[in-house]
Amino acid sequence: MVEAKVILQNPTGLHARPVSIFVTQAAKFKSDIFIVKDGKEVNAKSILNILAIGAKKGDEITLKITGEDEKEALDTLVKLLEGLNE
Amino acid sequence: MITGIPVSEGIGIGKAVIVKKENSIERYNISNTEKEIERFIEAIDKAKKEISEIKKHAEQNLGSDKAMIFDAHLLILNDPEFVKMVKEKIQQGTNAEWAVNETAKFYESLLLGLDDEYMRERANDIKDVSERLIRILNGESDSEAGLKNLAEGSIIVAEDLTPSETAQMDKTKVAGFVTQQGGRTSHTAIIARTYEIPAVVGVKGVLGKIKDGDIVIVDGYQGIVLINPDKQILEEYEKRMKEEKQKKEELKRFAVTEVKTKDGRKVKVYANIAFPDEAEIAIKNGAEGIGLFRTEFLFMNRSSPPSEDEQFAAYKAVLEKMEGKPVIIRTLDVGGDKSIPYLNIENELNPFLGCRAIRLCLGHRELFKTQLKALLRASVYGNLKIMFPMITTAYELKEAKSILQEAKEELKKQGIEFSDKIEVGIMIETPAAALVSDILADEVDFFSIGTNDLIQYTLAIDRTNEKVSYLYDPLNPAILRLIKMTVDNAHKKGKEVGVCGEIASDENIVPILIGFGVDELSVNPAKILSIKKKITETDCNIEKSKVNKYLQIN
Numbered sequence: 260m261v262e263a264k265v266i267l268q269n270p271t272g273l274h275a276r277p278v279s280i281f282v283t284q285a286a287k288f289k290s291d292i293f294i295v296k297d298g299k300e301v302n303a304k305s306i307l308n309i310l311a312i313g314a315k316k317g318d319e320i321t322l323k324i325t326g327e328d329e330k331e332a333l334d335t336l337v338k339l340l341e342g343l344n345e
Numbered sequence: 346m347i348t349g350i351p352v353s354e355g356i357g358i359g360k361a362v363i364v365k366k367e368n369s370i371e372r373y374n375i376s377n378t379e380k381e382i383e384r385f386i387e388a389i390d391k392a393k394k395e396i397s398e399i400k401k402h403a404e405q406n407l408g409s410d411k412a413m414i415f416d417a418h419l420l421i422l423n424d425p426e427f428v429k430m431v432k433e434k435i436q437q438g439t440n441a442e443w444a445v446n447e448t449a450k451f452y453e454s455l456l457l458g459l460d461d462e463y464m465r466e467r468a469n470d471i472k473d474v475s476e477r478l479i480r481i482l483n484g485e486s487d488s489e490a491g492l493k494n495l496a497e498g499s500i501i502v503a504e505d506l507t508p509s510e511t512a513q514m515d516k517t518k519v520a521g522f523v524t525q526q527g528g529r530t531s532h533t534a535i536i537a538r539t540y541e542i543p544a545v546v547g548v549k550g551v552l553g554k555i556k557d558g559d560i561v562i563v564d565g566y567q568g569i570v571l572i573n574p575d576k577q578i579l580e581e582y583e584k585r586m587k588e589e590k591q592k593k594e595e596l597k598r599f600a601v602t603e604v605k606t607k608d609g610r611k612v613k614v615y616a617n618i619a620f621p622d623e624a625e626i627a628i629k630n631g632a633e634g635i636g637l638f639r640t641e642f643l644f645m646n647r648s649s650p651p652s653e654d655e656q657f658a659a660y661k662a663v664l665e666k667m668e669g670k671p672v673i674i675r676t677l678d679v680g681g682d683k684s685i686p687y688l689n690i691e692n693e694l695n696p697f698l699g700c701r702a703i704r705l706c707l708g709h710r711e712l713f714k715t716q717l718k719a720l721l722r723a724s725v726y727g728n729l730k731i732m733f734p735m736i737t738t739a740y741e742l743k744e745a746k747s748i749l750q751e752a753k754e755e756l757k758k759q760g761i762e763f764s765d766k767i768e769v770g771i772m773i774e775t776p777a778a779a780l781v782s783d784i785l786a787d788e789v790d791f792f793s794i795g796t797n798d799l800i801q802y803t804l805a806i807d808r809t810n811e812k813v814s815y816l817y818d819p820l821n822p823a824i825l826r827l828i829k830m831t832v833d834n835a836h837k838k839g840k841e842v843g844v845c846g847e848i849a850s851d852e853n854i855v856p857i858l859i860g861f862g863v864d865e866l867s868v869n870p871a872k873i874l875s876i877k878k879k880i881t882e883t884d885c886n887i888e889k890s891k892v893n894k895y896l897q898i899n
Contacts (some may be wrong), residue, residue: 271687274463276413276649282420305426306417307452310467313459 260325261333269343272315277343282306284339290326292336303336349548351568352529353537353871356586357521358579359498361559361572362491364510365552370479372443378436385431385441388481393422395477402493402513413648417467421474427452442482449475463648466686495519500561502551506533516540521563523570525551528809529847537565539623541871545570547811596874600631604877607884612859614877615671615867617845621659624666626870631877634671636793636867637732637845638663640716641679649687650712656719664727671728673770673793673843673867676716676745678702678734682809688712697807702735707744717752724764732793736771736778742788772845774798779827783834792835793867796846800824819848825857825895832862843867852879857895860888 269277285292285303292303296318301308303322314320320340324332375381400415421427427448434444449471456464456471492501492510495518503510505526511533522537522544537544543565555561555572562571562582571578605611615636616627627635643651643659651659664672679685680701688709693699706713720731733745746769756763773779774795782792796819797808803823806813818824828844835842843865848854850868855876858866868876 271463279413279416279420286423302426305424306420307424307456307467307471308426310464311452311455311459313461313464 260323261329262321262323263333263337264319264321265337265340266319267314267316267340267343270316272318273309273312273320274315278306278309280343281336281339282309285332285336288324288326288328288332288335290324290329290332292332293323295321295323347548347551347554347570347572349523349545349551349568349570350528351544351565352527352531352534352546353522353542353544353565355521355541355543355565356582356589357500357543357561357563357565358582358586359500359520359561360496361502361555361557361561362495362499363552363555363557364492364501364503364506365485370442370446371440373440374438375435375440376438378438381435381441382432384482385435385445385478388441388478389422389428391481392474392477393419395481396422399513414470417470417648418474418477421471442479445475445478445482461689463686463689466648500563502555502561503533504552505531505546506536511536516542521561521565522546523548523551523555523561523563525549528811535619535869538869538871539618539626593874596878599874599877599881600629602631602877603633604880606859606880607882608886610859610885612863612880613843613865614873614880615673615843615845615865616870616873617867618663618870621662621666623870624663627873628666630870630873632670632870632873634673634728634865635663635667636673636843636865638672638674640675640677641683644677644679644685645683647687650715653715653719653722656716657722660720660723660729661726664723664729667727669728671730673730673732673791674720675732675734675772676703676713676720677706680705697801703733703741703745704735707741707748710748713745714748714752714755717749718756721752721756721763721767722761724767725762729764730768730770730791732770732772734772734795735774735798736785737775738777739781739784739788742771742785746788772798773827773831774802776803776827779831782831783837786835786838786840789840791841791843792831793843793845794828794831794863796824796828796844796848799827799846803827819851819854820857820895822896822898825861828858828863829861829892829896836862841865850876852876855879856883856888857891859883859885860892860895 271277282304293300294303294309296312296314299312301312322333322336396415396418400412403412430448431444434447435441452471453468456468492513495515497518498520499518500521500523501519502523505524519542522533522542524533524546525548527533527546531546534544534546543563545563545565545568548570560573562574613633615634616632617637618624618627618635619639619642643656660674680690681697690700736742768790770789770791770793772795773782773792778785800817800819801808804816804821806816808817832842841864844858844863845867849866850872866876
């Protein structure tokens with residue numbers, strides 16, 4: 260398993276357009292991907308579950324990834340979250 | 346015979362096309378759960394295909410941004426947790442329809458619990474997707490697909506119509522609208538008037554009374570809907586429809602002429618529009634300008650605001666279509682009953698008295714400035730006038746004008762051209778604005794009286810509340826006095842006054858407005874010809890002599 264912490268910098272957090280982009284990317288990987296926020300852990304390939312944790316600008320989230328393409332997934336998704344800008 | 350609110354004049358006769366959204370969801374026990382899961386997976390695939398089709402259609406007709414909402418729908422259908430929960434419920438022995446509905450309800454309440462405008466929209470998406478799945482599972486046909494392939498002379502019967510539904514419709518095939526909900530200012534009503542389609546809205550329980558294929562008469566004058574009428578009534582209405590058509594033909598002579606009252610005073614007739622396409626209908630009917638271009642539809646039903654370029658393209662399109670005729674574009678007027686999820690407006694106890702229109706824009710400076718820049722850039726393509734909505738105090742007007750000035754300076758720095766002759770006006774739609782219109786007149790080039798809101802705020806009635814609709818009286822002397830006062834104050838300072846509310850389209854009220862001295866009437870494109878005719882039949886001297894009477898009588 261690999262993991263990384265990210266602080267959301269974009270104005271709408273994991274809302275609106277960013278969440279669509281994120282979920283679409285996450286779904287491309289074979290690994291199991293989870294987002295943890297305030298101790299709550301949700302499936303990162305589920306748009307409904309991500310929306311339900313309500314991650315806003317300034318929130319810290321942790322990505323936890325397990326599987327054959329975990330390193331590549333972590334790298335891609337962290338970059339994506341850090342580069343969000345709408 | 347059933348009745349509702351007549352919102353678009355005319356007689357429509359045709360076959361009913363039911364646009365149904367309510368599904369009956371029964372719960373029953375399933376023994377072969379494997380097969381039921383298979384049925385659910387097949388429904389998901391079918392739903393994805395349908396949505397992809399709609400998305401394609403929306404991209405072509407509404408632009409890629411509006412089509413984005415359907416991406417959210419596809420993501421929900423691809424959501425592994427959503428699918429997992431439905432499967433689990435089926436495995437417990439319930440039918441797929443029930444399992445989908447229960448799962449959707451769970452997620453809806455989860456998102457609604459977050460109390461955020463954006464989440465509420467997503468909850469709607471879940472509802473939309475689950476309704477589609479349930480309809481497919483029930484083996485019912487796709488009403489949206491049906492809307493694209495309407496037969497000539499269809500009467501559309503629905504709970505209410507969404508902008509995307511009306512966008513998909515071939516409106517030349519629609520003979521009438523009947524909806525269960527809505528009022529004079531609902532989306533269906535506006536579309537119906539624009540395209541001159543007879544419509545009756547707010548018809549309680551109509552979906553249970555009309556079946557697909559029933560012969561329906563829509564009487565948009567009296568708000569009457571007749572289902573499978575007998576031969577005599579049908580013939581009577583067909584005769585009326587023919588006479589009407591003839592009348593319309595006769596009115597066409599006003600399409601090319603400027604109109605004057607009997608005694609020679611010129612009164613301008615402009616059009617109210619919401620989409621650039623409507624400018625064509627306005628011109629066809631002889632509009633001398635656009636008195637109100639509502640920009641809020643550019644901002645609604647999407648997940649992020651339109652870019653400066655996207656707005657610029659829309660404003661430019663209207664200005665070019667009007668070929669140098671005046672085009673009054675109203676800056677963003679949302680809040681109240683028109684919500685915008687991405688602005689994260691807090692829920693308000695009294696949204697009509699809250700953060701809407703110019704108030705909202707002054708609080709979202711960048712959003713506002715982007716719109717103003719797009720307007721300025723478009724100004725070189727025609728005769729643009731900018732109008733601020735719901736001004737209540739001179740302070741707000743000065744603020745709005747200073748942001749406009751900032752926008753101009755920023756464009757200048759970038760070396761971008763804009764017209765130096767852009768007039769700036771405001772809507773008079775609060776009693777406060779009318780009462781200080783003498784002060785406001787110094788700061789503007791023109792006024793436009795928005796009577797719908799002016800009536801609402803003056804008489805203290807929520808215009809969407811049916812219980813108080815009996816108080817909604819444009820001829821209340823309180824309203825007429827405010828209008829008269831506004832016109833007089835503007836004229837003293839040499840400024841023009843238009844009226845762009847519903848009453849400008851009312852042939853009984855138009856002579857009164859002319860008597861008050863109103864310079865311009867802005868009406869729905871479909872009403873231009875008959876209002877022009879009315880003007881030619883009006884004598885200012887006679888109307889002026891009645892002014893005091895109107896201001897006194899209740």
